[in-house]
Amino acid sequence: MQNDVRDLPGGNADSLNRFLGGSPLSVAFRLILLSILVGVVLAAVGFDPWNILHSIRVLFQRIWDFGFDAINWAWRYFLLGAVIVIPVWFLSRLFGAPRGR
Template sequence: MNRETFLGGSVLGVTIRLVLLSIVVGVILTALGITPQNFFYQINVLLRRIYDLGFGAIESVFGYLILGAMVVVPIWLIARVLKTMNRSNSKETQ
């Protein structure tokens, strides 16, 4: 497997896309009041809750899991569908 196959394109192109996407997501998260300090503070709070509450924190972790899955799973599903569509389109053109 070569570098372009792994990255999904040229190194420069992928880097530019990732930088632009990171800026857009950063602006959106800032508009929602999420900052890097706030994010790491919340992770620290989560780890303390897990340590302090023991198994009582499983409920909090489950809540975080559900909340995160609400974002991650649809994005993953859309990416897989688009990748499948691209594969079928490239096979039809051959």
């Protein structure tokens, strides 16, 4: 029994590393880089760090407006295509274009 290996509780450094997911310096560096990346994405969306609630409201307003603009855009293209497609379809049926039998 002298050669048995026993797991002893780790010291403060081991428990801190396990809690953070790595050494404190590397975790801080990763968090700084991730914060910069997320900040760039949020700035591209239009968020302002000094007035975050107003920025969120403006974002939802833009998404709402864009949603109805997308429906309007699709409707206009549908009508534009239908001006050509429907008469061609009707004329092909009227004049007896060959049918796949």
